Structure formats: C-alpha cells, structure tokens
Amino acid sequence: MEGARRVGEETRVMLNLPDWQAIFAPKGRLLREGELIQRLNLSRTLATIAEEGPWSTVQSAIIPSFPPPPR
Structure with missing residues (x-):
C-alpha cells in the first residue's frame, strides 16, 4: 500500500515535530490504519468557509489588508 510506505518514510x-505529532501520533505512536485523524483547526476553517464563504477566512484571518471581493 502506497500510503503505508510513505508514512513509514516520514x-x-x-x-519529532510537535505540530505533526499532535495530529499523527496523539498517543505517542503513529495512528494505525482505521484510526481517526482529528484536525480541529482545519475543521473550524472549513466550517467558517461553509457558513460565511471563502472570503471570510481570507479577509479576517489570513490577509486582512486585501480589498473586499467584487460583487
């Protein structure tokens, strides 16, 4: 399986990287096939985009100096 091989390489x-460990090894070991990956920040971002549209996150959090989108 390609995915398993690539995970083995990484x-x-x-x-060793805290941000990655929190996602891929939250219990001190890599998640196993079938276990759930939890990406809470990503899920919040996607929920905001679904509720308010894609420009909401760009304007409020990523690049607040951008002009508003054309209407």
Whole structure:
C-alpha cells in the first residue's frame, strides 16, 4: 500500500515535530490504519468557509489588508 510506505518514510518527522505529532501520533505512536485523524483547526476553517464563504477566512484571518471581493 502506497500510503503505508510513505508514512513509514516520514515516521521520524511525524514523531519529532510537535505540530505533526499532535495530529499523527496523539498517543505517542503513529495512528494505525482505521484510526481517526482529528484536525480541529482545519475543521473550524472549513466550517467558517461553509457558513460565511471563502472570503471570510481570507479577509479576517489570513490577509486582512486585501480589498473586499467584487460583487
């Protein structure tokens, strides 16, 4: 399986970088096939985009100096 091979190559990175460890190894070991990956910040961003449209996150959080989108 391609995914398993690639994860094997990146194991050291995922276990040693805190941001990656929180996602891919929250219990101190890599998640196993079938276990759920929780990406809370990503889910909040996607929920905001779904509720307010794509420009809401760009204007309020990422690049507040952008002009408003054309109407």
